[in-house]
Amino acid sequence: MIELRNVTKTYARAHTHAIKDLSFQVNEGEFIYITGHSGAGKSTVLGLILRRILPTSGKVLVAGHDISQIRQSRIPYLRRKIGMVFQDHRLLKNLSALDNVTFALRAIGESEDLEQRSLAMLRQVGLAHKRKAFPMELSLGEQQRVAIARALVTDPPLLLCDEPTGNLDPDTSWEILELLNDINLRGTTILVATHARDLVDQMRRRTLVLRHGLVIRDDESGGFSL
């Protein structure tokens, strides 16, 4: 589903590579953690997949297409296939949980069963009972659940999460990672970038460890294969 082939990314004013000769594949239905210290290149990898960042050299293939070659007019179509969750949930503070999710459907021009579909999605993340609450009235973990619902309501085959537990305490982080696990079991391919190596090690999923833009490990079942 995704393939990076010998990708190097050098930022104009930086002295070193953010990513250096990076190659890996993610198959449909996979769950993969990308870990490494701050500055290791995790967000750059996600940006490359979203085509927010273009590689300095190498290829990024999504569903078999070299995304640096696709027409400008196809970029929104590519992004529509990818759900995104950030560390700061980026919810609209003047909209209820339900309306935040519905907003994502409206944004892509959907007009049918918006509330029903959004509510079903909130139910999947365990928050149907909070549908009328505004972001300020939700805990950080609940806010992140709404953000996950919003990212998934358009039914993208791929979900990218950048430090989704960055603002959360360990127990809540664990719950969010379990939720992502469940979502993956229902078929969504998921990439999670996180520096929280200890948590990741407990999840026993494929883990790519980056250091200074290089893959130093690609472990099929996370820390437990040590």
Ligand SMILES: Nc1ncnc2c1ncn2[C@@H]1O[C@H](COP(=O)(O)OP(=O)(O)O)[C@@H](O)[C@H]1O
């Ligand atoms: N827009 C940018 N301009 C210059 N350097 C950048 C930019 N974005 C990231 N970098 C550098 O690229 C490296 C990797 O960054 P990043 O992918 O954000 O790492 P991570 O997400 O693992 O913390 C870091 O050294 C960072 O300083």
Ligand SMILES: [Mg+2]
């Ligand atoms: Mg980052």
